Amino acid sequence: MARPPGHGPSYEVKRQEIIDLAAGLFAKNGYAATGIVEIGEAVGLAKGALYYYIKSKENLLVEIQERVLDPLVNIGNQITDVDTSPAVKLRLLSHALLDMIFKRLDHIWVYEHDYKHLTGENLTQMLKRRHEFEGIVRNILISAMNEGIFLKTDPDLCMLQFLNMHNHTYQWLKTDGRWDAEALSKAYCRTLFTGFAGGAFDFISLETEVSRIQTLGGY
Known part of the structure; x- marks a missing residue:
């Protein structure tokens, strides 16, 4: 969301802080059970001052x-355009999705439960965006099917x-270092691709190839 005219950099910093804190509250207590007063108390703002930054509680949900x-x-579209096989593209997309889950675990809880x-x-717009991904x-x-890589x-x-294999990771994920996004992506794709390919996959x-593309593009 664009910054309203006349608002300096500190406005955007505070707004992002509010969104982060709201995501944590929604993930812990649920969107419906979390009130504006509770959000205001968490960020140290009265209701009127809070609305100055967020406009409405639903707008917070949109932002999350x-x-x-x-x-x-955005990264899905970039990966689609990479000159490599569809299987590599899926593996890169798998890593990007899991990386998002690791980095924004609270947001993912809200994304999955409260949309x-x-x-x-x-x-309407959010469902359209989901369908786009x-x-x-x-x-x-x-x-991959057309090229004979998958059945x-x-x-x-x-x-x-x-x-489903990727999106449900948030339900059990603990960021304790046992796994990272790269390790889970490799494990998930090995499981899925072996099935997709009828039991054989290189x-x-x-x-x-994934390593080569990641080095070039930072995915």
Whole structure:
């Protein structure tokens, strides 16, 4: 969201702080059970001052959703354009998605649980954005099937398998160092791709190419 005219850098710093704290409260207590007064107390602002930064409680929910979706859609589009095989693209996308979950765990809780509280145009736009990311995954899977890398099957079901394995990580993830996004991405893709490929897949070549692309593009 663009900064309103006349607001200096400190305005945006405070607004981002409020969004972070709200994400933590929503993740802990639920969006519906968290009131504006509670958010204001957490950030040290009265209700009127809080609305100066956020406009509404629902707008906070929009901001949290966008913090998850916008980067994922953007990097998904970038990965789609990389000159490499569809399997490598999926592995890169897997890492990007898990990296988001590790970095914004509170946001992911809210993203998964509370988007249904959005209303009207906010809900319409958020669902459209979600479908856009799903479409990126589906199109890469279709390319892999068309190239004979994966078995031909229902691409919608494959897309849901891919996203469900990744998206549910937030339910058990502990950032204690046992796993990181890279380790989980390798494990998830090995499991999924072996099934997709009918039991045979060249993972050594895959990981070599992933390393090459990551070095070039920083994915």
